[in-house]
Amino acid sequence: MHSSLLPSLALICSLSPLAASTPLASKHNLYLATCTPPRECLLIICDTPDPFTAAAYYANGASATAKPTELATIADPASPWEGASRKGSFRNGVVTSTINVGAKALAKGELAGEAKLGTEEFVCFRDGQSKFTTTAGDGFDRKTVSCVADYWCASTS
Numbered sequence: 001m002h003s004s005l006l007p008s009l010a011l012i013c014s015l016s017p018l019a020a021s022t023p024l025a026s027k028h029n030l031y032l033a034t035c036t037p038p039r040e041c042l043l044i045i046c047d048t049p050d051p052f053t054a055a056a057y058y059a060n061g062a063s064a065t066a067k068p069t070e071l072a073t074i075a076d077p078a079s080p081w082e083g084a085s086r087k088g089s090f091r092n093g094v095v096t097s098t099i100n101v102g103a104k105a106l107a108k109g110e111l112a113g114e115a116k117l118g119t120e121e122f123v124c125f126r127d128g129q130s131k132f133t134t135t136a137g138d139g140f141d142r143k144t145v146s147c148v149a150d151y152w153c154a155s156t157s
Contacts, residue, residue, distance in 0.1 A: 026154035027155060028117075028155035030097075030124075032081050032153065033056055033149045034053055034148055037052075037145050050076070052076035054088070056134065081103070082100065094117075095117045097115040115153045124153040131149070
C-alpha cells in the first residue's frame with residue numbers, strides 16, 4: 001500500500017462494513033467488473049460472445065439507476081483482477097488497479113486492493129454482487145452490456 005493512502009485507509013477501515021461497502025460514501029467510484037455483451041444472431045446462427053473485464057467510472061457517485069460516466073475495457077476476453085496490475089484508459093486519464101491474490105474469496109465489503117485514476121487514489125473492496133448495464137463500443141458496434149462488479153473502489157480524496 002502507498003503510504004499516502006494509509007490515513008484515508010485507516011478512516012475507511014474504521015467505518016462499519018456496511019458504510020465501507022456503500023458507494024454513496026464516496027463521491028467518485030470505480031467498479032472493476034466482468035461484462036457480457038448480448039448474444040448476436042444472424043438468421044438462425046447465434047454467437048455467444050466472451051465476457052470482458054472493464055473499469056466503470058462514476059464521476060458523481062453511483063446509484064441503482066445511474067450509468068457509468070465512462071467505461072474502459074481492460075481485457076477482452078476477460079482476465080482475473082486478482083494478483084496482477086491492470087490498466088485501461090478513460091478520456092480523463094489512465095486507470096490502474098492492483099487487486100490482492102486471493103481477494104476473490106473475500107466476503108463482500110472486505111478490503112481487496114487499490115486503484116488509481118490519474119492522480120486520484122482509490123481503495124478497493126470485494127463486491128461480486130452489484131450489477132449494472134451500460135453501453136460499450138462505437139458507432140454500429142455500440143451494444144448494451146450487462147456487468148457484475150467484482151470490486152468496488154472508493155476515492156480516498
